[in-house]
Amino acid sequence: MNWIILIVAGMFEVVFASCLGKVKETEGAEMYYWFGGFLLSMVISLGLLMKAIQTLPIGTAYAVWTGIGAVGTVLVGIIVFKDPANFWRLFFICTLIGSVIGLKYVSH
Template sequence: MSWILLIIGGLFEVGFTTCLGKAKETTGAEMYWWLAGFAVSLVLSMGLLMKATQQLPLGTAYAVWTGIGAVGTVLIGIFLFKEPATFWRLFFIITLIGSIIGLKAVAH
């Protein structure tokens, strides 16, 4: 169950970075809605990380959480914000995913 909470927390990390990016692109009331989404996603992400670390090693949980956030944020950047999808960016995303899987595999 802790791994599921950690994965969901990582997805909320992607949510708060996405909201931050969208808030940067907007103004007025729409910007404040994105900032509210940022705040809610941030609280949920941190809360789920905290809950997951009650059962998982802190270093492993944090590395997996940030890895999910990093991979998801790069993918959102490519697909939503039209950032470049170069060979090396994709190569290192794949190595990061492999590292996340490896950390899960060796965790107790």
Template sequence: MNWIILIIAGLFEVAFPFCLGKAKVPTGNDMYFWYAGFLITLGISMGLLVKATQTLPIGTAYAVWTGIGAVGTVLIGILVFKEPATFLRLLFISTLIGSIIGLKAVS
């Protein structure tokens, strides 16, 4: 169950940089909406990480959490913010995914 909580925490970690990226574009109330989303998703992500680390090893949980956030943020950047999807960038993201799976397998 705590692995599921950790994965959800990782997805919320993807959400808060997404909110930051969206907050750069608008002005006025829309900007404040995205900053509020940033704070809310950040708090949820951290809270779920704390919950998951009550039974999971901290080193593995933190690495998986940051890995999900890193991979998800890069994918959001490519798909939503039109960042370049170069071969090397995708290669290193693939190795990061393999490392996350490896950490889960040995835990």
């Protein structure tokens, strides 16, 4: 169950990073709405991470959490923010995904 909580926490990390991207692109009241989304999703993400590390090793949980966040944020950047998607960027995203999966399998 805590692996599911950790995955959801990682997804909220993607949300808070994406909200920061939108803060950069907007101004006025809309910027503050995105910033509010950033704060809310950050609190949720860290709260879920805190719950997950009660039974998972902190090093593994943190690495998986940041891995999910990094991969998700890069994909959102490519899809939403039109960041470049070259071979090496996608290659290293794949190696990161493999590392996150590997950490899950070697953890108790």
